[in-house]
Amino acid sequence: MRRPGRSRYTGRTRTGAGVRLRPMPELPEVETVRRMIAGVVVGARVASARAIRRAYVIGSATPRALLADGVIESVRRHGKQLAIVADDGRSLGVHLGMTGGLRVLAPGEPTPGHTHVEWDVETDSGHRRVVMADARRFGGVWTFASFEELRRRRWATLGPDALSIPDDEFADRLGRTRRAVKAALLDQRLLAGVGNIYADESLHAAGVHPGHPSARLSRARARRLGRAIRWTLDRAIAAGGSTVRDYRDPTGVEGAFAAAHAVYGRAGAPCLRCGRRLRSGVISGRTTVWCGSCQRGPDSRRA
DNA sequence: AAATGGACCTGGTGGC
């Protein structure tokens, strides 16, 4: 039942009592991970911590550096980056890469494959094991003595978060680069949080061709794209929150999350707005899907 | 400045 080119959204999902966080690393998924992890660990004491694969941790990988004996004060996010902050300031930077995921295991649940770091936390409702698993290991865990240091070393180069950037600032930033607008959206220094899926989805929602030179978008269209990004991310967070928990079996009904995609993974299928076949190509080194009819660009004849 | 291509890794999929 899969359409050609359809992405594998189901990820790795199993039944079980534990809270499962599927590895899916764009802003809405990272935000979903943040909320779920925060709900479990904020206020909890870290009884022990351990790096199973030393190289996955950047910086000191001692139990203390990994927050052992600390109490988790907050779990924060900027773009696709996470920070887990203890009440004495010790902080972990967490990046999920392509396949990374934080998971809260149910009691007795076996350690998932590709687990590189594990924590034992004492929550109000008892002990929980939290693990970081990442098959491809593009992600990582960074250790810092303070959140300020984390911010300086890990977040300083990131642009404003895509969820909270004002439209005017977004338009200003787009106006400063002549790259294809899709390349601009993927540049985390310009805007933090948008990845390949949401770049395509937002561009379609705004009616902007991915190859349109960024600085040549009108102010109105740039602002419109900014609104489209927020609209798309907000919807994805809402849908992601429900999809992560509720297992959908791979042969049956699609989750709300996948169903929400207008273009990503739908190359060759009809545009949901105008019915024409969606096109695909490579822009900025990434597979890109767009509607040559709905998305106005600099070169609509080849679109 | 920006485009391209490769590297980093593993696993799933589809073709033969």
Add this chain to the structure above:
DNA sequence: TGCCACCAGGTCCATT
């Protein structure tokens, strides 16, 4: 069934 090429949500680097 097996083997193999290809592809994947993200960065990071070297080269043009």
